[in-house]
Amino acid sequence: MAAYADFIVAIDLGTSRLTGMAGRKNASGALTVVACETEDVAIGIRRGCVFNIEETATKIKSLVRRLELKAGGTGIAKVYVGIGGQSVCSIDHSVAKDLGEEQEVTEETLDMLHEECRAYQPELSDVLDIVPPSYRVDGKLVTNPVGVPCKRIEACFKLIVGRPSLRKHIINSISDRAQIKIAGIIISPLALADVVLTDNEKELGCILVDFGAGVTSLSVYKGGTLQYLCVIPLGGRLITKDLTALNIIEAEAERVKITYGNAVADREDETTVQVNAAESTSPCDIRLSEINNIVEARAKEILENVFARLESTEVAKSLGAGVVITGGASNLRNIAELMQKRLKKEVRYAFLRKGLLDNDSIHYNTPENIVALSLLLLPDAENCAVRPAPPVAPSQLTASPADPAKEPDTAQAPPASATQASPVSKDPQETQASQPKASPQEEKPQDKPKGKNGRIKKTFMNIMGNLFADETA
Template identity: 55%
Template sequence: MAYTDFIAAIDLGTSRIVGMVGKKNEHGVLSIIAYEVENSGNCIRRGCVYNVEETANKIKRLVRKLENKLHEAKIEKVYVGVGGQSLRSINHTVPRVLGTEGVVTDEIISSLHAECLNFHPDMLDVLAAVSPVYYLDNKPEANPVGIPCTRIEAKYKLIVGRPSLKRHIINSIAERAQITIAGIIVSPLALSDAVLNDDERDLGCALIGFGAGVTTLTVYKGGKLLHLSVIPLGSNLITRDITSLHLPESEAERVKQTYGSAMMDQDNDQSIQVSQADGLGMREIKLSDLNNVVEARMGEILENVYARLDAIEMEGTLGAGIVITGGGAALKSLPEVIRKRTKMEVRYAATRRGIVASGDLEAGNPSYASAVGLLLNGTENCAGYVPPAYVVEPGPFMEDPIEVPPMPKSEPVKPSKPKPEKKQGGLLKNLSSKFDSMTRNLFDDSEDKS
């Protein structure tokens, strides 16, 4: 039977596009129905849609593959994750004077949030307004609703980015792929929802996403978002640097994933076998030469991360430490390198327990964590309308019931009016009278003779 109620999400990554469909139960626990992956190739660069037409084609192909797993159900709308190198957080304050008899209501809080979303910084779009801190008559208040005050002030973290981020998503998915967008969600925030628990956010935690095109830093403290920024350097630069060892890009990627380490061991004289370009056979390179390249580029990326932590004075002060994720986080010795510099605990990201039903193994893969986070934030039913089917119960010549699609509606048949009888007249009327008279005489004579 076709699914009629689910949430669909698409995560746009530099190296691949992930599509995922799931359902929430009454406790908010996700059950993953289907997931598919498309190689994003050159259509997405540094987390941004670069080729609108090619992105639309890949999205349509991805949706078709998902629908093939949904028992003929249709995906009418999707939630889309937005990222990119221009993404960052800024502070914004919204005041409101309530008067001498004012009381904070839910409507006032909603209007403050809406005012933030309608704010237009120079050359930027507001993509989300999160982590509000309220001050009532200059005094902080965590739960302001219902409290009398003369003035309320709300301080938000706004997630902003270039207008092209949202515009290119709308052009590729809504306009060219003809798929309704249920909502555009900030991918780093969705990832945080999937892998960080409340205790980690309260103690203080930095989530670092080592992506192919960009590296994202999201910092929480006291349960609130403290900082979000994107560094325009990703692990694909490491692959490109490895090609300087006279390796084709595909082989450089394989070698990076298999042997790459963020810490070079100069005493290691081991050599590894690599494939040469154009099928020229195998040759050897030193492992120390490989990791000299890897360490240099990863060191550059990490220095940018440390600089952001220093700017917000959070290096070494986060009680829950640092969580790393993304394809670039798979480099050997990376946690040790970060731990040595920051003096904080480092762990790999994993989907939080209890948010995904047991048995959905793909949810535990960090490559799908952002997509899981998008599903968690989704609220609308993304399924297309499926007309109900009539069930024919089994009879003497049928063992199992069958479903019959509904018949199309037809116009009711109007009853026809009886046609009036035609009156006979003239010559026909006289002939008919004479015939009736002769018939009566004939029967009358036969009755007399009997």
């Protein structure tokens, strides 16, 4: 398997599983998927949010290692992470500037408005992203206000916010604990809309619904821009948990939901299916109508929450392009028909727009993988592969012996006792004891005595020297 020198890596933090993908764009701009791996999560993620930091870090490291192997052994330096868990929503924030006398709007004027918006911090929330604003010039909606004369300009922003722990726990788990650099934290519903909705759908008005295991995200577009975004803490896993009321374990309930689940129950269906009950009991038969009564009830509850959030928007009745659905839970039979009946709008399944994915990777275009694919298709995404070290010239590998500057310094520093200066005040007896005693004949005064006092001192020293010489003889 050939190693890849450059690719983009994205991780989708799903409630039921983590999805990691590596991909690269070809000359035409279409995405080629280099590697795709998944990791089941039991307690690490709850409703799209990192709950157990250590568990998530362990899963992420395992996921990245397997992606590296599939990428030909090339190391992964950083990853993009999609975020779309509970508490993520959009809020409106407007910034206005009075220009005084009528004057043209400039790029500097818009920069000032954007800077003021970035400085805004809502209470008890963290600003995760800022959607490009719409502008009002003297109260009139204008797409591009640069060059338009006016007295007052207002920028109407959509801020994507979430509770502060949402981003903090991602950083603590991936960057700090797993020691994997984060290239960017991306709002998954926004990235998804950019690759599955057309410009016409955004202009006419469209609802994008992502049915996940733990949460359902809702994005509403109109006039080409985002009008509303929220994450509902209800998902397909609730249907699974409801089915455990039939005295089956959760893993079996998930299998039953996928195999037999139907969002529109047929209450007169007397067909029975065999399910595996607890390990200590034998398999039992359960009617399909009993199963699907549970499935339908929870599916309707989720859709009622979507409908209630949609009704709270000002554009709910003017969405001409209908509804687009995706996500793992959208695979439930007849969920599109149930939604169409409730919302009274056309419903279609989401797929990447034509030309975004090359033919060799088209099999990855599924509801389970579509969020990860949307993260790989970010514009101006950075290379996530470890850059190889530059080649070393042969002349730099070995140093010339003739060049002392390139030779290794093999000289060892003397011991500290030899390099330290002696104390100024040192006991003369210690000095004398450490040196061999010289005979009187070998002793030579270093300074020649001068004058009368000097001669007396010399005579005294000679007498004393002879005296000690006699004692030792």
